Amino acid sequence: MYALIISYIYGHALITFLGFITGEKDRIHFSLYVISGFAILTAITTCLAFIMKVGLVANILVLVLAMLYVFNKSGAIGKNLRAYKRAIQQASVFNYIILFAAIGMSLALSASPQAKFDDGLYYQQTIKWIESYPAITGLGNLHLKFSFNSGWHVLSALFSFSFLGLPFNDLNGLLFVVVVLFALEGLRNILKGNYAFSDVFKVVTIAPLHLLFSFIVSPSPDLVIPYITWVVFILFLQKIEQDRLQVFDVKYMLILIFSVFAVIIKLSAAPIALLSFYLLYLQLKQHHYKALLPIVGFVLLLVIPWMSRSAVLSGYLIYPFCELDVLSVDWKIPEQLVKVELTETRSFAKIRRMLFTDVDRLSIAEWLPYWFWELNTSERIIVMLIILLTAVIPVALVIRLRKERITLQTTGVLVLLLTIYAGIFFWFFTAPHFRYGMGFTVGLYLLCIGYLLYRLMKRFPAYTMPMLAVFLLLFFSKPFYNVAWWYKNYPGNYLLYPATVTHQGFTEVDHKGIKIWVPNSSAQCWDAPLPCAPFIVEGLELRTGELRGGFRINNPNADTYTRKRLKTMGQSGVLQNIINNN
Known part of the structure; x- marks a missing residue:
């Protein structure tokens, strides 16, 4: 409040x-x-x-x-x-x-x-x-x-x-x-x-x-x-x-x-x-x-x-x-490490259960089937609807524009649709994890659902209330079920006291005078004491000898960083089976 x-x-x-x-x-x-x-x-x-x-x-x-x-x-x-x-x-x-x-x-x-x-x-x-x-x-x-x-x-x-x-x-x-x-x-x-x-x-x-x-x-x-x-x-x-x-x-x-x-x-x-x-x-x-x-x-x-x-x-x-890259400062993260992290982010968005170093070498035709089948049912339906709408909407607009005079309002609708499609293409060709693009992908889906509902309510005004009731009940039922299931299977006084996340299985590592907490068997620090990191980056050091002075990296090694990154992902269970087989 x-x-x-x-x-x-x-x-x-x-x-x-x-x-x-x-x-x-x-x-x-x-x-x-x-x-x-x-x-x-x-x-x-x-x-x-x-x-x-x-x-x-x-x-x-x-x-x-x-x-x-x-x-x-x-x-x-x-x-x-x-x-x-x-x-x-x-x-x-x-x-x-x-x-x-x-x-x-x-x-x-x-x-x-x-x-x-x-x-x-x-x-x-x-x-x-x-x-x-x-x-x-x-x-x-x-x-x-x-x-x-x-x-x-x-x-x-x-x-x-x-x-x-x-x-x-x-x-x-x-x-x-x-x-x-x-x-x-x-x-x-x-x-x-x-x-x-x-x-x-x-x-x-x-x-x-x-x-x-x-x-x-x-x-x-x-x-x-x-x-x-x-x-x-x-x-x-x-x-x-x-x-x-x-x-x-x-x-x-x-x-x-x-x-x-x-x-x-x-x-x-x-x-x-x-x-x-x-x-x-x-x-x-x-x-x-x-x-x-x-x-x-x-x-x-x-x-x-x-x-x-x-x-x-x-x-x-x-x-x-x-x-x-316009700043010349000693704490700048080495470019080769940034590129590794960017590759991991984009690759993980395509295929979550494959080494990101391998995903990065795949063509779109190779990673697309894996990506699609890793989506859940709702996500697949929305993706298929987007593909359909990408073909249908332009045709419908052309037919309508041939019958009507182009006004500022018509142009506004076109700009809105072009913005949504630009967002979808930007999402798909950068990091196509479904959750990264929901503003545009689900947004297009909602615009079409909303327009269909709008036309039905205008056509059958007497049925407006029943249509809305069915619509909201249909989409609210699953979240309510999921919340009830969660509280049934994980009971606790969470409504009275917010749940805490305990940190366990950490080792305090002394690295060049920096005491860093490192998880023993995952990449997650949760609420562990500061500073905590999934692994020690090679070349990491304090800038001024104290924590408040910040960090920098000397003599970075992208290959070592990549190996450590893959290891912690495997420890977290994200890629365990794949790493064990390589």
Whole structure:
């Protein structure tokens, strides 16, 4: 609740300022205030993390600023709260059922034992470093995964409340509830009979919970990216429906800010920026050059702290892209090691049960069948639908455009579809692990499902309620079953006290005066004492003789690094059978 309130206040400050610079007073949903708060708090916390550990003092500073703003803007905030109260009173029983179900599921999963492999591999350790120290120079040399620099982990450190001694892990669950609230606005409009396609799309964004619910249990960016991507799609659709694509308004700026926010959380979201480029093109076409200042300003506000942190952690402005090698610093991760890590990431995304050194040598025709059959049933269905839609949608558009005049709204729809396809191609030809591309792959699937549902409800309005009930029941049943199964098989008081992850089987290794904890039989450090790494990188040393001075690598050896990387993957059970046979 604290994270929700603080994020709302910061989001209110941001959107109030956006209304001032655009001269537009759009009606903004509560959820958009919260997500805006996430974005601005990520930038603020990233700046604080350079000079202090993100703990009690950082939270006090954030709280004081929020209280000062509330004191200054109590009238405007009070007006919003009264509007929310009226909306709550007018909400249908259907809305309450869905909301309470979402809250219950979020709490249950957030408090349960964390089971995602990457959580133990580097999520928890990344957050623990942020909670324990100011940004450590060259931290990525200790464990290259620490250089991935997700803004979501910075924000997670702020709201983990490590100083309380409990492993709070509620941020992903909070985002899920916020997105459900946003979807319920669409449901309310549908039940009133006054709705647009964007309202139906809002509702269907909660449909793929069976694909995403497992990411609520950890601070995984793989839950965040799809939801923020779909929120951007909704805002863009609303501008199309309102015929305001060319208008510089609050929604325009939110599309920009959320798109940049998604990119600093995970680089796989980069194609979403195409929507912002298109809107910028429309402004420049109208000679609205004054819009450039706030646009550039907010991009820099989010990007500069993120790139600066990346430079401190890895020596690169955008890790792991060695092509942007513009810094000459002694803590820069050696390029040959970065390339090994990049190869492993891309290869693992193609085939998870084969040596990444072998996968890297395969042609697309060789790895594609393995990749497809490693997908689960739901993922295979979506992939096959995407292939079908890739053929059908262009034909349908050509037929429709031959009958209708091309308008700005039509162009907007084309740009949205091109952005989605660009995202799918970017995902498939870089790192095609299904979860990396869900914002675009599942997004296209949801757009089509939503459009079909929209047409059916318009054609048969008397059956709107039964269709929605069946639709939501169909997609909510499996996640509910999975949560119930989890608590039946792993009983515990998780709803009262968040589950802790115990670290065991570690050896403290003294390496050149650095005492490093190393797992005995896996690559996962979980919440082990700092510093911890899956293995000791050859050439690793302290820059200044103490931990706070950071790390660097002298005389790197890519072959040795690759062998150690493969060994720890085998110990973790990821490649055990393969390594035993080689």
